Amino acid sequence: MPSINHDWVEADQVIRRIPPDAPSIAESMLDGLDCNSLTLAQALELSRVADGLRLHLRPEVFDLTGTADLETDVSPRGLQGKLFEYQANGVAWMADRARRAGGFILADEMGLGKTIQIIALLLKFRPSPANPALIIAPTTLLTNWQQELLRFAPSFTHLLHRGSNRAGISNDLARADIVITTYDTVASDRALIESVNWRWIILDEAQAVRNPETARRKAIENIPREHMVPMTGTPVETSLRDLWSLMDLAVPGLLGNLSSFEASYTDDVAGAGALSSIVGGLILRRRVEDVAKDLPERIDIDLPIDTGVQFSDDYMTLRNRVLEKYPQAGHLVAVNQLAMLCAHHVFPDRDGMEIDEAIRLLPHSELMSPKLEATLELLQEAFANGRKVLLFSNFNGTVQLLERVAGLLPDAYWNAINGSTPQAERQEIVDAFTEFAGPACLVLNPKAAGAGLNITAATIVIHYTLYWNPALEAQASARAHRRGQTQPVRIYRLFYPDTVEEVMLERSLRRREMGDAVMEDAEAEKADLRKAIDMGRGGS
Template identity: 35%
Template sequence: MLPASLHATFEPDPHHPSHGRMLLWGGDDPATDAATLGLPPGDPATAHILQGDELVETDVLALPARPAAAGMIHLADRIDIAPSLAAWGRVASAVRDRHFDILDKIAEELPIEGHSAADPEGHVWTARAAVAAFVESHAELGQPDSGLSLALTTAQHALPETPRVQATLRPYQANGIAWLQTATDNGAGVVLADDMGLGKTLQSIGLLAARSTGEQTHLVVCPTSVVGNWQRELARFAPQLTTHLHHGPKRRKRADELLDADVIITSYSLALRDRKLLGRVCWDTVILDEAQTVKNHRSQTSKAVRGLTSRQHIALTGTPVENRLAELWAIMEFVNPGLLGTQADFKRRFTDPIEIGRDPNAARELRELIGPVVLRRLKEDVAADLPKKLESVVVCTMTAEQGKLYKEAVADAFDSGLGDGIARRGNILKLLTRLKQICNHPVQAGPAKDNSHDFDYDHEPEDNLGLADRSGKLDRIAAMLAEVIDSGDRALIFTQYRTMGELLATHIREQLNINAPFLHGGVDQMGRDRMVQHFQTEEGPGVLLVSLKAGGTGLNLTAASHVFHYDRWWNPAVEDQATDRAHRIGQTRTVHVHKLVTAGTLEERIDELLMRKRALADAIVGESEEWLTELDDTQLRKLIELDEDEVAQ
């Protein structure tokens, strides 16, 4: 007869130590009881468990050693749970702290329920053997020549089971999904560190789609500026998964309310603010996008995400973590706590020898240690898989400040009336300009007047305007540019507004320490030539800002492999001409084109319209935005009105 309370035992696998598993058994419902205790979700299984004097095939919940250890540490001192659970909590705590000398004493205290699993021949493991096997299984990930490390390394070149995403996967993306699946099956946290533009989001969605059976709930934590982008990518590539955005004043307040979706998407700021709520959910997989956000392990945000309970932790970052050792330790402490030792150990063993002593042996040892759990492909590694031009729409989340300005602008325009005839067309164009400027940045929008295009601009933006954290677009492009620069690439940024170009130059200088020249209509021909020539040299700047009108044609800027359209002209032909400054004869690399739009606004809706009617786009939009002036009030309001659910809080 099953005991009334939940117990824990470890079932070793003598042939494949990494396949050893922690078994939770007893009670009425092991899965529910485990979740109540804050343990990670496991897989339903059966095992032969000693109950009384006989072996009984028993329903259990099975977990690999590492996620089990991470969840059980906090049970070490509990007196209101079964002694076997508390004892295994003490084992996990001792292993985390590397106090291996006390494990024999803990094994002596392990009751029979804690080592009651039988081997294939029907022999029940002794307490010492079970504890020793647990330690060996937990340590597999830290040994480059272990079976688990070899399996992970091999999986980097394997193909997944039938992909469940609606996308044509490139070979390296299929390899990435297979690797993520292997890691998850074995309880290993991993870092997917591919170059920007290679599809880290798609590969992660491939994993979530493969793992989702309707019983699991996954969590994605990302910068506020991309929560909407994650929702759209999930709907595009895995429409069978239900998603929920956890943000805004009406967000859910109870943990059980979060379990009715396959994937919950939230921001880092809310992961901190709602840390108690999110911490009460036993997630299957937690994904950190732009994981360099938690590079400071002492920050409250970093502590909040490390406190999340899940079976699997995955970090996504385009920053080359191998070259930023302090950040590497912080990210690895999230995905695989304890793998790199304490921060002091890591500093002594790797940071100082590599960064100060330039010790090649220490660098090689670190590469071997993290190699199985960090996958980084550069564009040149997978060049044969890539077309010459990769285009993507980057959907950015509007800040609350932007949302307030946007709603006011729409309300003021319709309350005042748009008029008739020529006056109406002028008022609509003025409204569209203001809405686009608000989407760009509140500082560019300024008071309710038209700062407009570069030829109307007659003042310099002030320094120290407090630009950060006020525009989803600006925050997003700054993060993406950091990845571009870190990877040694260069970028063009097109904007149709001179005001915004100057603000971008200021922000890039302050945030990235890069002096980005701005080629606009006010630069004379000699100055233009100097900018172009300097950008094309190896010593040129990492970023060149270009006015869409001034630099849309006639320039050769093939030093750039990334093109950003910060705001949209809404004429695909005009944008393509600008892109072709980099994507032209002489370009030897794939050009990544990023078109930024703000979620829930006219930008997103017009982009969707043009995507649906790309073949007819030129006929629809003509040379400018004049086509929008022909819409009646109902059509126009439907196009421009703000979807408040898309605004960050």
């Protein structure tokens, strides 16, 4: 077999001599690298910087698209749940790419179960306290990761690295298999995070680091790790620069440095096409319609949202104030007031102003809440994928809140139906929503638009607020999940754990398990009220 030390090559079954100085030039190009064990990124970098020789890479170097050799039986030991077929295939694909390239991008569309696939992957390549996994996510998703790990992989130990009680030395981090933290915490604790040798780094909602100039992106790129996996349903939000940023984290050096990348690839369809031969085999991207045969007609996703210290304090203050003011009817009044606070802090405390005026005057610094932020993340991905969304809220002011932050989202059709919408106009609004050629969102009050309307153009339903009466939620979800719907419908319920919303969610789940024909009795109603009030102070 020829090597870089030979001055001949075999071409068309003929031995041909090459210039005598070629071996020394090739050795200089390699600069100490072993030509028999180059990574894909190293080979590509050599092809870009080669001086004196033109380095030609065979097409099979880029062939990461094959699936014939992937495992067909993926059932990691310790997984408490069953994977759909496409999810099992996804885990097998990820395991293969991790072995061959070190990293990849998981870009499945929202609602297809990226989290459970990552958990299954971690069970196949288990982290340990000596070589842990780091999951970096937006603040709103920390609780969801904790709950999903407990649900699907209880054998893992995990700790939350966040807030004033977070670890101060690396030994404190090396106490669990998995550490969960936020992007901003990583940027703040850069030296501490870099002192640990991570087996895996998972970047949830990785579009948060699409800008390579930000402090959070720079903090992440130098963290020592074996594998890094950006997770995002929108790997390209604004330009191909986004893709470079994420892929350079997953497989460092694969696309060269940023300046050479931007010089080599135009930011258009042609540039994306040229890139696909290199990165296509390192991005796992399935849309709902691609795997619809594997999916149930309805996918229910309960999304817990991390409250943060400020919300928790506000919640308990409001609870105590209402119970003191209304000692007789306090439980019922408190439940309603606390439900308003869970929707947004502007609703229960607006100093006598009309809600429209209160929202208009709300300082920008006080506009965002954890739930509103989580809603924007869902809408961002839905719109980027051209989806139509029904967003249900008990409070009409939610429309004004969304109007104030809509500039952060891609262009889309917006409208609303509530009790003030004339009956004659409601179907016209639904028709315009249905016929609009692009992403769209209808904000609906479930009491006004939760029954009688057929809105099967929507495939995503977001319950921004939950309901004391479970039948109201069922009727609202049925606007999209009904006869005539040809796609799976994803139904999100956003809730704050350890609040009145958790009790509402439990009531909804209990109702579905019992069946709509079975009614709650009065004692159950009273017990739920007591539990709702006790939530947040350590009661249950």
